Amino acid sequence: MVTTPVKKICVPELEGYFGSKGGNGVYQQIISLIPPHKILVVPFLGHCAIVRNIAPADILIGVDAAEHVICAWKNYLVQDLIYTYRDEGSHLCLIKKEQTLGNLPETILLFRDDALHFLSNILPGLILTYVDTPEQIVIYQDPPYPLLSRRSRRNIYEYEMTDTQHSQLLSINERMTANILISTYDNVLYEKKLRQWNEHSFMAATRRGKAEELVYYNYGLDTGKLHDYRFLGKNFKDRERIRLKIKRWASNLGKLEPRERMAIFSELEKYN
Secondary structure, X not given: OOOOOOOOOOOHHHOOOOOOOOOOOHHHHHHOOOOOXXXXXXOOOOOOHHHHHOXXXXXXXXXXXXXXXXXXXHHHHHHOOOEEEEXXXXXXXXXEOOOOOOOOOOEEEEEEOOHHHHHHHHHHHHHHHHOOOHHHEEEEEOOOOOHHHOOOOOOOOOOOOOHHHHHHHHHHHHHOOOEEEEEEXXXXXXXXXXXXOEEEEEEEEEOOEEEEEEXXXXXXXXXXOXXXXXXXXXXXXXXXXXXXXXXXXXXXXXXXXXXXXXXXXXHHHHHO
């Protein structure tokens, strides 16, 4: 059972970060697509609302090309969430001091690196170090939106990406076997390269009004298994309906004679 975070996770230096997915109903939609995992990898860390809201995995690997992003996360985690850290040259390794503190994993690895370089050259070695199978890893990618997909064509990020770099990123993803999600706006390049992937779309509030957010993912959801079920639903009203249904059914099951309750659980195992 996922416990409620002790405190709201928010890195003050990164508040208002463009594309953080912290808008109303945005991170909820994405988290409700993420399968169970031991390691969450976020190659475009920013002020990622997925990281700040999803139930913790065993290990979080955060990557960003911008030094101020990595420094902001390190400072926040060390000062406010009481992590201890060591500099391992290529990255920072942070270990949580207190089990009950916050909604983040026990171990966090922070890399200041370009996502293309990290995914191609660093991540394969980490996979071999930490997990038995690639299915135990989820990679959530939120790269800068392709310029042609934005209402404003001006540069916003410290490290923008050209169409060539977007194409390289997608080619790297096609070769990987982990469970991968990629957020973007509607654009021809992603549509063409990821036409074999599953797609989920929803409307999200932006600084310039509503925009259609797309999430491509390379796995199925047929089993219904998610890493975190708290945000299931199309919108707030739907999420509340599901929450109340779960509460009602759980309450009814709790009132049953124990053997009868276990008989129902046994029957439900057939659907897992």
